[in-house]
Amino acid sequence: MTDDISAVIPFIDLAAQRRRLGTSIDDAIARVLEHGRFIMGPEVAELESELATFAGVDHCISCASGTDALLMALLAWGVGPGDGVLVPTFTFASTAEVVALVGAVPVFVDVSEDTFNIDRTSMKQALEQTARAGLRAAAVIPVDLFGQPADYGAVRDVADEAGLLVLADAAQSFGALLHGRSPVALGHVGATSFFPAKPLGCYGDGGALFTNDEEVAATLRSIRVHGQGSNKYDNVRIGINGRLDTLQAAILIQKLTIFEEELKARNEVAARYEEALSDVVRTPGVPRDRTSAWAQYTILCSDRDRVAEELRRRGIPTAIYYPQTLHRQPPYAGFPVASHGVPVAESLTHRVLSLPMHPYLEPSIQDLVICAVREAVIAASA
Ligand SMILES: *Cc1c(COP(=O)(O)O)cnc(C)c1O
Numbered sequence: 001m002t003d004d005i006s007a008v009i010p011f012i013d014l015a016a017q018r019r020r021l022g023t024s025i026d027d028a029i030a031r032v033l034e035h036g037r038f039i040m041g042p043e044v045a046e047l048e049s050e051l052a053t054f055a056g057v058d059h060c061i062s063c064a065s066g067t068d069a070l071l072m073a074l075l076a077w078g079v080g081p082g083d084g085v086l087v088p089t090f091t092f093a094s095t096a097e098v099v100a101l102v103g104a105v106p107v108f109v110d111v112s113e114d115t116f117n118i119d120r121t122s123m124k125q126a127l128e129q130t131a132r133a134g135l136r137a138a139a140v141i142p143v144d145l146f147g148q149p150a151d152y153g154a155v156r157d158v159a160d161e162a163g164l165l166v167l168a169d170a171a172q173s174f175g176a177l178l179h180g181r182s183p184v185a186l187g188h189v190g191a192t193s194f195f196p197a198k199p200l201g202c203y204g205d206g207g208a209l210f211t212n213d214e215e216v217a218a219t220l221r222s223i224r225v226h227g228q229g230s231n232k233y234d235n236v237r238i239g240i241n242g243r244l245d246t247l248q249a250a251i252l253i254q255k256l257t258i259f260e261e262e263l264k265a266r267n268e269v270a271a272r273y274e275e276a277l278s279d280v281v282r283t284p285g286v287p288r289d290r291t292s293a294w295a296q297y298t299i300l301c302s303d304r305d306r307v308a309e310e311l312r313r314r315g316i317p318t319a320i321y322y323p324q325t326l327h328r329q330p331p332y333a334g335f336p337v338a339s340h341g342v343p344v345a346e347s348l349t350h351r352v353l354s355l356p357m358h359p360y361l362e363p364s365i366q367d368l369v370i371c372a373v374r375e376a377v378i379a380a381s382a
Pocket residue numbers: 065066067068091092094095143169171172193194195205206207
């Protein structure tokens with residue numbers, strides 16, 4: 001019986017989206033198969049132009065994944081050995097991984113309890129630690145965790161004073177707004193991901209970079225193709241093979257047509273959760289000056305593991321993002337941490353629980369989730 005229910009309550013429902021789009025994706029794929037330009041075909045430039053318009057940024061450079069997007073930005077800036085880059089410790093591995101990959105040092109920063117995003121005071125403490133480690137503070141990578149833009153005003157204050165470049169990790173927040181602007185527009189460069197489970201996902205790996213700096217945009221385009229210069233066999237820098245497949249671009253063009261409506265639906269789901277759960281668990285607060293793309297709907301509960309187990313027993317899928325901070329994991333354990341530690345991030349790893357969230361979550365199914373959470377929380381606290 002449990003299995004039957006979990007079959008009808010997916011954590012993310014990509015099948016429902018596909019039903020909604022009908023044959024448009026199949027047709028778009030068929031067109032690519034027909035013209036055969038699988039690498040940098042016409043759909044790639046078309047998508048880039050649409051994404052730039054959507055985000056209100058001059059240049060969009062599509063690429064092979066969100067991780068490559070972050071990596072390419074650091075390569076374009078020449079961040080490397082001797083440089084420290086501030087990153088939150090409560091994030092997906094990519095954010096810190098790319099820093100280590102270019103030979104720089106990730107310096108771990110705490111997050112705010114209210115937004116799960118990088119904390120201003122902890123950023124300053126991380127700068128102290130960067131100097132103490134003999135590193136040049138080069139950049140900061142704020143993450144828009146679970147879809148909510150980081151506090152870019154505070155980030156820019158600290159970054160401008162310390163001379164840091166800002167790379168917005170908007171992998172989870174494409175479609176969100178802060179003061180009416182896309183978070184990919186709020187760093188010197190913004191990066192996003194089209195991994196299938198992200199708010200705007202393709203059918204494989206994909207990502208994109210955004211910037212208003214024409215020179216950086218040209219460098220990123222060169223890095224995307226092995227540091228290419230004026231022609232294919234002219235190499236002017238070290239780059240990567242970081243292109244987005246034409247097929248994925250064709251799929252994203254179709255998905256972008258319904259993206260605004262999907263964002264609206266996600267917001268309705270979030271509002272219903274808020275209304276029905278905020279008296280029994282800590283629900284995610286979104287400050288008035290921003291909107292979330294609701295990549296995840298993450299609640300805080302003190303008896304998280306018991307609540308998760310009870311929901312699992314009832315066939316309701318949940319997820320824990322993230323069960324561990326990055327700086328505690330072996331590959332990252334040797335890197336510096338903000339001077340007063342990262343107590344909020346550590347505490348969040350024990351309390352976060354993400355509930356089913358997608359634009360096609362029916363109210364009747366959501367009610368089952370809500371009812372289960374309420375009963376599980378009350379049972380756990382009894
Ligand atoms: C998903 C994600 C990435 C990486 O994106 P990929 O496309 O999977 O490489 C980077 N940062 C954050 C915060 C993410 O959630």
